[in-house]
Amino acid sequence: MSTGTTEVMTGNEAAAAAVKLARVQxxxxxxITPxxxxVEQLSAWVESGELPAEFVTVESEHSALTVCITAxxxxxxxxxxxxANGLAYMTEQVWWAAGARLPIVMCIANRAMAAPWNVLNDQQDSMSVRDAGWVQLYCRDNQEILDTTLQAYRIAERLNVPVMVCYDGFLLSHTVMPVSVPSVGDADAFLPKRPEPLQIVDVNDPRNIGxxxxxxxxxxxxxxxxxxxxxxxxxxxQALLxxxxxxxxxxxxxxAVVGRGWGGLTWEYLLEDAELVLVAAGSLGTQATVAVExxxxxxxxxxxxxxxxxRPFPAAALRERLVGRKGVLVFDKALSYGYEGPICADLRAALSGEPDAPTVWGAVCxxxxxDVSPDHLVDAARRALADGHAGTRHRPTDWINLRLDG
Amino acid sequence: MPTKILDLPVTERVLSGNRACAGCGIGIGLRAITKALDGRMVMTVPASCLTVLGGMYPISSVDVPWVNVAFPSTAAAASGLAAGLRAMGKADEMTVLAMAGDGGTGDIGIQALSGAAERNDDFIYLCYDNEAYMNTGTQRSGLTPAGARTTTTWSGKRENPKDMPRIMEAHGIPYVASTSAVYPTDVYDKVAKARTIHGLRYVHMNVPCPSGWGFDPKDTVRLGKMAVDAGLVVLYEVEDGVFRLTGRSAALAKSGKRTPVADYIATQGRFRGMPDGSVDEVQAWVDARWDGYVRRDTAGR
Incomplete structure (x- = not known):
């Protein structure tokens, strides 16, 4: 472990810093906002020579991921x-990248899907491609964005599957926090050069790929x-699992190298003796820690x-941590329209049939x-508790801070 | 000097036996293309007839590296190959060749192609034009000729095809050529020249299609040549803005002996029942275009 630097940076800058440390080529x-x-930061580093990489200014997101696929x-x-819509536009290639087993890393600054237009945060974009065969990691803060983006290359290249690093648009992408940047030496020690690809392009050993x-x-x-x-x-x-x-x-x-870890599949706060567990992904989890206090x-x-x-969904880890609790309240910033929040539905399935499974409540926010404040989360928790005391087993998804009547 | 057929390299990269339809013109062109690049190439191919020719896993009919990609993405895929090979220090080992059909080029792929051309990315883009979506069962494309019946234009397409080489010329790229698979030496010479140039090089190759056009597979070469003789397909190249007709089209410009479009139209099932008035309209369209090509050839630009 050698000394890096600590800088005040946005989530987007943290992601760019990781890409540079990863020696992306x-x-x-x-x-697309946010x-x-x-990529503006990366472009500047490529032009200044600080990042010796090819920078291809494509004409669409579909082509952006295509260039990544063939490179x-x-x-x-x-x-x-x-x-958001950029991810939706490249969806065909999201599937291609995964099926072709390519260790691509893509950051998603989570944003709401149109229509109607909205540039602000929710997680509907990445949740909508959860089935495509990528690893999906969600970050709580800017430090985790930097660390997770670096880790994503290691994960992708060990498994030959692509990894999405998801972080909340504006809430993290445009918000500054102190971020510790590992030294180049530590980054290199952690992330070796990319291993040989599964498929090769060689004129002396021609293959028909895909x-x-x-x-x-x-x-x-x-x-x-x-x-x-x-x-x-x-x-x-198998690779994804x-x-x-x-x-x-x-x-x-x-x-071990950098001196900072994030817990792997899940993380927890005051969970040990908890009877009611709030579940969330991304920065919403940080707000939930305030709510539980x-x-x-x-x-x-x-x-x-x-x-x-x-993705992969840590079903066993969640069962291990949640079975035996009284209630679980899942906050989704996305919806499977016509059903419920995606994390909520997946968690219900993971707990299904467990003899001592908690009641699972769903909320969308x-x-x-x-705006979602810790107070909103507290109120939602109290509604869930009240429903629990009343013996309600099924109820519609709780829409937090919804004001249909103006 | 144009290459003579007996002087083409003998090494074959297109192996004997493939899954293309009987009489498919793509294989004739692909043999010349792979020879012109001496096998020092990586192809990228979208969903198309060429995918079928290339074979199903784990058997391949073409002895060069080949990367399959999604339908709209051919040109961006080539940009990525070029960028990746440069980043890996392997750019000098092979030429990147994007090869897609008329629908894959002029319809769904035109956005990525236009972007790559504007950036002047370093690859050859070759459109093999069999004049409709043949792999999916002969639906009309933006490059289907007027009068042709397809499975989405049952009474004949009303519009003339879009002029892809002219569209590509408008991007100011260093090399644009139009050729026909039935003139393998013309294909060979143009791809061989393109190989020596850097930046985006566009080659448009007409490819007769027996099943889609409705003719006997034995007539592929004959009909391909009739299209050139009628001036429907024109062999030319534009190198750094300098225009010149090549091969048979150059000879026709000298002799002035173009054949009537009606003779060509009469040979194919897709034009059956085309009204005389429509044939006359196509003839007038071809005449005007041809005059333009001859003028450009004379002027050299």
Missing amino acids: VVAAYP QSPV STVGARVFTATS PVVIADPRADASGQSCHGYMEIRALHQ AALEVVPEVDAEYA TLRAQGVQAGVLGIRCY GLGGR
């Missing part, structure tokens, strides 16, 4: 960042049976379980940047 960029300052295919370490694959295994020219589509998908799922081990391992490796002052044994790794 190709950056593809297309502007992500744009990440990663030939072995380069790559980066892009986006938000061709049509039929449903069943098929013999090659020498009669050797090769995987069908379903086997390839099963291997992808292996992230449940690798994410905490990499966090521990990082802590208030609740405890009011005599409620409350704690926080934060989701750091949402902060859509399109609607």
